[in-house]
Amino acid sequence: MVLLLRGNAMVKFIFVTGGVLSSVGKGIATSSIGKMLQTRGFKVTVIKIDPYVNVDAGTMNPYIHGEVYVTDDGGETDLDLGGYERFLNINLPKENNITTGQIYQAVIGKERKGDFLGRCVQIVPHITDEIKHRIRLVAKQSEVDVVLTECGGTVGDIEGLPFLEAIRQMRLEEGFENTLYVHIALVPILDVTGEMKTKPLQHSVNELRRIGIQPDTIVARSRKMIDSEALRKIALFGTIPETAVFCSYNVPSIYQVPLILDEQGMGKYICKRLDLPERKPDWSGWKQFVDSLLNPRFEVKIALIGKYAGLVDSYVSMNEALRHGGVACQSQVLIEYFEAEIFERNPSKLELLKKYDGIFVPYGFGPRGTEGKIKAIRFARENSVPFLGICYGFQMAVAEFARNVCGLEQANSTEVNPDTPNPVIDLMPEQKGVKHKGATMRLGAHKIVVKKGTLAHKLYGAEEIYERHRHRWEVNPDYLDILRKHGLVFSGKSPDGRRMEILELPDKFFFFASQFHGEFKSRPGSPDPEYYGFIKACLDKKLGKSKLDF
């Protein structure tokens, strides 16, 4: 047995698996369990297992897989890590996202070194040992009371099997009272009869048992609170007491999920089952945030002009950061997603933007849609509509300003047009020889020096900040003079003064953009400053104020 201790107490392990289909809110349920423990004073961390063969999420298309989340230490991770960080207000290291690619890379590396000399290297025990080793390493390094591990995908997927086998073994090695299996599965409700069908869930529990895992608690994911008949069946066929069955039903905000699960007794049940001391949870701060979120006084409408507008998950951290900003301004934030290309095909569509209180241009890669983004930014600047640009949005704002204010008509990023006569955005010098795509961008938290007396300084209230990055291109220093001469202010820079990090136009109501991604550090109750500033500006302008009122 490899018992892990924190102080005199055992570290507890909670494993969350999913059944029936993916995208049922396993990540939110996992974060919610963490929250229930955290409000009881336990220190927690969360691991996400992604059974795909990619080493990290960085090489995946956000249009299919959703956004790539960036951690402080520069990990390009699954978006669920963002959910954990937001719910639990913690910063996670990249080691908290484990993939099949990482596991195999490590095991094959050891094999080549000769670590297993003479032996046949196999999935059990070598791959499963590596998985357990990584979970325990996180437990050790994070010094927590409870480690939650969410297994991505659905029980029964071929690529998930080694991970399930590893967590099965962990029960044997860590002990019954130190491990808990949570299974979450969809309970569909038939449209015609309104009947709650538990059969798919029963099948996924059976699938889990076939692998050797008997869940300790089951969360039924359903449109409505499950009725007593469904609950009884889930308990009976799941071989667990009825008091171990919970329901995550649809609620207006994801931030309500921990509250509804705790009301059903889930927090108490988990603590008892894991032999954790019983403590009363303190939900006061969380409830206050949720109350403000659900009872806004104002409404702010944002037009998001992006490249992945068809998939809301592509912008999940941005959406959340805008909402966090909204709560701080007692405002509901309505976001409408526009494919940037529509403004290229049909510039008269720009008129649609008149209906919005703010224009937001998010991150992006490649040429598609960039001309549409530039048109939308021009519309914002010329009509003094509050504007926030993030990363590619920042770069496109520079190109727009160079073209339409400085008169450099073909100004562009070399990412879009490598032959532009005015490369106002260019590849960072250290990126020029980079051939490999995996984890080679400028990533993670870097220091930024904020210029005194600027809007940025007002928003951040500091002269030094750390923000997370993910990019290869940057403002070309050759164009700084002309941009500045025409009124563009770079109010945030890298400490050596070479990289432009924040821009603003002081004569506009709110025209602000950053090379970094403020959304990754935004939390419920403490919104990121640039997102907060943007929403506040949208509201102030809507309320007819003539000047920003911070």
Ligand code: GLN
């Ligand atoms: N494609 C741009 C770059 O690599 C912007 C990246 C982003 O928006 N995250 O610099």
